[in-house]
Amino acid sequence: MKVRKPSDSMTRMTEMVLPNDTNILGNLMGGRLMHFMDIATAIAAGRHSSRVVVTASVDSVEFRSPVRLGEVITLIARVTRAFNSSMEVLVDVFAENPMTGQRRHCNTAFFTFVAVDQAGNPLPVNQLQPENDFEQVLFEGALKRRELRLAMAAERTATLPDDMHAEFC
Numbered sequence: 001m002k003v004r005k006p007s008d009s010m011t012r013m014t015e016m017v018l019p020n021d022t023n024i025l026g027n028l029m030g031g032r033l034m035h036f037m038d039i040a041t042a043i044a045a046g047r048h049s050s051r052v053v054v055t056a057s058v059d060s061v062e063f064r065s066p067v068r069l070g071e072v073i074t075l076i077a078r079v080t081r082a083f084n085s086s087m088e089v090l091v092d093v094f095a096e097n098p099m100t101g102q103r104r105h106c107n108t109a110f111f112t113f114v115a116v117d118q119a120g121n122p123l124p125v126n127q128l129q130p131e132n133d134f135e136q137v138l139f140e141g142a143l144k145r146r147e148l149r150l151a152m153a154a155e156r157t158a159t160l161p162d163d164m165h166a167e168f169c
């Protein structure tokens, strides 16, 4: 396994918000934005690990500001930490009014990806070495966030009602 820097896999993706991406208010739909975020973060995780990756979880999604039809969005995805087979990736989304050039930070989330083989079995990934204070803070925080999300995932599984468990699991 190699050791890689966040900058080795950082991914920047730009999209224009078109009519088919919006709701009846002319704002970018949350699900469409999540689709763009999933792609940008998957590219970052794939670059970091040089492996096929699948989305394992998404958390801390914040929609801070609506994005309007015709605006340009830029997504910046960076791997914050690699564990055994999983990687946490932070994505920040910025919206830009192309007429005025004004930009704002409108969305953020953490995605977790797992590197897998062709049969879907988890595979080990390259480790991450932070290079500056910002990356170091994200790196250290990732451990606590991982504990929380795994605990919450376990709790959700454990608290499925019996009838739902019987019918679907």
Ligand SMILES: CC(C)(COP(=O)(O)OP(=O)(O)OC[C@H]1O[C@@H](n2cnc3c(N)ncnc32)[C@H](O)[C@@H]1OP(=O)(O)O)[C@@H](O)C(=O)NCCC(=O)NCCS
Pocket (backbone or CB within 6 Å): 053, 054, 055, 056, 057, 083, 084, 085, 086, 087, 112, 114, 116, 120, 122, 149, 150, 153
């Ligand atoms: C993600 C997945 C591969 C994990 O498989 P699994 O059999 O649970 O594997 P394990 O329990 O051995 O866990 C493997 C890794 O996944 C992580 N993981 C599992 N569930 C997780 C969750 N809910 N959130 C975050 N990480 C999770 C584990 O922490 C572990 O990480 P580590 O190796 O770095 O310690 C499997 O659940 C899966 O294929 N899910 C569907 C993925 C998918 O279809 N995504 C959408 C399309 S890409």
